[in-house]
Amino acid sequence: MPSPRESARAIFRAALAAADPRRAMRRALQRDGDQLRVQDRVYDLARLRNVFVIGFGKASATMAQAAEEILGDRITRGWVNVKYAHTAPLATGKIHLREAAHPLLDQNALDGTQKILEILDGATENDLVIALVSGGGSALLELPSAGVSLDDLRALTDALLRCGATINEINTLRKHSSQVKGGQLARRARQAQLLALILSDVIGSPLDTIASGPTAPDATTFADALNVIERRGLRGEIPASIVAHIARGARGEIPDTPKTGDPIFARVQNVIIADLTIACDAAVETARQLGYNTRLLSSFIQGEAREFAKFLGAIAREIDASNRPVAKLTCIVCGGETTVTLRGKGKGGRNQEIALAAAIEIAGMPNVVVLSGGTDGTDGPTDAAGAIADGETVARASAMGMDARAYLANNDAYNFFQPMGDLLLTGPTGTNVNDVMVMIVG
Incomplete structure (x- = not known):
């Protein structure tokens, strides 16, 4: 038997191997010619005008590798935001990788998000958008709410990390300071079919929490976000622009994130491909x-x-x-x-x-x-x-x-x-x- 230290390392390595994104992608995407089966849904690739790939998260470059292996001949183009040093070689040249910072935001994340939104804005009902979602996506996919700056969001994240906020509290505030989180990315996809393949880094794998739930209905509200600010004593710790924006939302002056039952989710399929x-x-x-x-x-x-x-x-x-x-x-x-x-x-x-x-x-x-x-x-x-x-x-x-x-x-x-x-x-x-x-x- 290996020593206890060697055993512990071997056990950890086994956990890593089981959660390999390429293995998980191959389990999730079953392709037979022009038929792509994902769980109980079949996508007819021959009837699609375009297949776009977008992604954001620490594991999304590796997921993009697998997407190329399975669908490379049908991918039109794509854009994936990944954490610095978490890139992977891509063979087709169709998917662009943009490195950005995590956990604190940088301009690269915002610029990359704009590229992702350009793809969504051009997608139609005859197109399939495949979103590769993984942990870290909250920082790697971001477009601040109106009146909120990049520096404001950085200050928000720093304050939340310092006060020991839970991941759910962090995501509640992120969703309501953003134009893409909390189901808002799905809203931006308009008429295109959206298939989100999700590598979960959140306990219990709730869809509305992983990467701040950009493709899932959001159960939290502006009122919830305001409660987090009060409960954690953050009024003097986070930018006034964010407090003001959330307060306006809590008063009903700004539309909230899309909820369960919103018709935009009829064309969205969210699939957890691997988790803890x-x-x-x-x-x-x-x-x-x-x-x-x-x-x-x-x-x-x-x-x-x-x-x-x-x-x-x-x-x-x-x-x-x-x-x-x-x-x-x-x-x-x-x-x-x-x-x-x-x-x-x-x-x-x-x-x-x-x-x-x-x-x-x-x-x-x-x-x-x-x-x-x-x-x-x-x-x-x-x-x-x-x-x-x-x-x-x-x-x-x-x-x-x-x-x-x-x-x-x-x-x-x-x-x-x-x-x-x-x-x-x-x-x-x-x-x-x-x-x-x-x-x-x-």
Whole structure:
């Protein structure tokens, strides 16, 4: 059997492989000549004038590769916005990739969104638009509402990340400060058929939340957005232009996002092609093959990263002391997306923070390993997917002159793990289905 550290890495790699976008696209798109079957719907390619491809998200370049492999001879043209360094080689030359920033917006995202809208504006009822949607799409597809600037949206995103807002709260405000989110991209597609192929990075895969739901009905309202502002105390933290716009909407002065039952969705098909469940199931299967008594604890993990780490530590101690709830050798698999409330000025991400906080909780337990990684290969504004820790991590760090608790207090997990060689460095993976956490108790 591989060492616990090697096992944890192998289990994480299996999760990544299961969520590969090209594999997911081939599962979703079944082509037989001019017949393209997607679930229970068949598109007759011979009757279509054009097939356009648009995309936005961290995994959308890899999805575009698969689209070319399956439909390359029928694609008219396309435009895909991707995160910097998340590109992929495209063979046909018909689909243009535009790199842009994530999680904070830049001008490239806005310029690329205008190109996507130009394609939609030219599409007719005889055309099919295929939208490749993945996590990160909220930042990579954007056209601000009237009176709202790029700098305003940047300030909004920064304030939301700093206050520890949930992904649902973030998306509620994004949708109501935008002209493309919350079903508004589908509205812009007009008469064309719209097929959205979605790689989900949101717990439970709600269509209205992934990438801020540009092709799905929106259940949130301007009133909901205003409530988030009040609940999080954001009136003095976000630009006045956004507060004013949302307040106008809450008073009914601006049309809200399209809701369930809007006729625009009659010509829209939204399909989840891969999500966290697939990744976690693969991790569990690999752990069992390696000989571990394995449990999927939950694929709905949310909340503060360091609090989740305390929970993992408590489970590790219970297993070590009593072989409950699972007997050793044990592997616990979790999935989800935690948040970090920034208290310091260090460098890191939620997965690195989980690993650092867990290292403190399992200190002195050399038989325990915790790995936490983002399936997109990037955790926060760093080049690491996450980190790996064990019961000796804190002692090793102390011998190197590092105080684990001080680094955690400063949200500086990256600079803690880097000199120890314990960062999880995968590079951009081409996929994005939330985070996977692996704990081994030997």
